Amino acid sequence: MLLKLYGTRGSVPVCTKETRKHGGNTTCIFVEAKSGDIIIIDAGTGIRQLGSDLVSRGKHKLNLIFSHYHWDHLQGFPFFTPIFLKRTEITIFGPSEEITAEKALSYQMTMPYFPTDMASLPSKVTFKNLKKKLTIGSVEIDTIINNHPNHTRGFKFTEGGKSFVFMTDNEVHAQDGKTSYDEFVNFIKGADLLIHDAQYTDEIYKKRLGWGHSTYSQVAALAYDTGIKELMITHHDHSSSDKFIEKNVKTIRKKYRRKIEAAADGKTRRF
Numbered sequence: 717m718l719l720k721l722y723g724t725r726g727s728v729p730v731c732t733k734e735t736r737k738h739g740g741n742t743t744c745i746f747v748e749a750k751s752g753d754i755i756i757i758d759a760g761t762g763i764r765q766l767g768s769d770l771v772s773r774g775k776h777k778l779n780l781i782f783s784h785y786h787w788d789h790l791q792g793f794p795f796f797t798p799i800f801l802k803r804t805e806i807t808i809f810g811p812s813e814e815i816t817a818e819k820a821l822s823y824q825m826t827m828p829y830f831p832t833d834m835a836s837l838p839s840k841v842t843f844k845n846l847k848k849k850l851t852i853g854s855v856e857i858d859t860i861i862n863n864h865p866n867h868t869r870g871f872k873f874t875e876g877g878k879s880f881v882f883m884t885d886n887e888v889h890a891q892d893g894k895t896s897y898d899e900f901v902n903f904i905k906g907a908d909l910l911i912h913d914a915q916y917t918d919e920i921y922k923k924r925l926g927w928g929h930s931t932y933s934q935v936a937a938l939a940y941d942t943g944i945k946e947l948m949i950t951h952h953d954h955s956s957s958d959k960f961i962e963k964n965v966k967t968i969r970k971k972y973r974r975k976i977e978a979a980a981d982g983k984t985r986r987f
């Protein structure tokens with residue numbers, strides 16, 4: 717499978733010369749299965765560019781999965797060109813524990829917030845509740861409940877014996893968390909790559925307990941405990957410059973002596 721990151725920023729998009737290298741778009745990742753199926757996770761502002769790329773490649777059968785419905789994970793949806801094209805068939809999966817994907821998107825895409833509403837989209841949109849496990853083409857997707865305010869899920873993608881875990885908006889050591897540290901370790905174990913939220917430093921985290929995000933060192937320790945060889949840090953804080961992100965990644969890389977890098981918009985990886 718092919719993985720491409722289209723949005724790696726947390727909370728709100730940023731556009732400054734200090735954040736250009738890692739990018740300023742909010743969460744969106746693209747997966748293309750060997751079977752040709754297209755799977756998108758989240759519709760942060762990164763989905764705008766993805767939409768243009770899919771249109772120019774003539775791809776019109778799509779799957780979009782939501783981890784949760786916080787603003788930074790769905791704000792790009794009204795600017796996703798394929799939904800305005802008649803030939804597009806899109807299946808949207810989302811958690812239904814608090815609100816369905818259909819309702820969450822409809823609340824965002826309605827007047828006076830946006831001039832077009834969901835019901836008038838010319839594309840064929842099908843909504844499905846996100847289950848614990850699903851299969852799309854040749855890719856199997858397992859999910860786990862993250863520790864985050866509002867119901868949020870992390871994902872493990874597996875195809876042909878290769879796998880990666882994408883877990884954003886997750887506080888690994890949350891007090892009274894929905895999922896224990898050991899459960900996270902077991903979920904991640906055996907994957908080839910972990911992409912995990914590390915929005916804060918340990919110092920900043922002290923003032924952000926319960927906000928649903930992790931620190932660089934917590935996530936590096938998690939990767940170490942799972943035995944995973946490769947870690948990618950994502951959901952960069954909107955106030956973190958490229959320099960700041962790289963300095964923090966360098967520190968944990970030195971301590972844990974494994975392949976750790978910071979996610980960046982546009983980065984690709986084949987499995």
Ligand SMILES: [Zn+2]
Pocket residue numbers: 726727743786788789885951
């Ligand atoms: Zn987020």
Ligand SMILES: [Zn+2]
Pocket residue numbers: 784786864885928
């Ligand atoms: Zn969130």
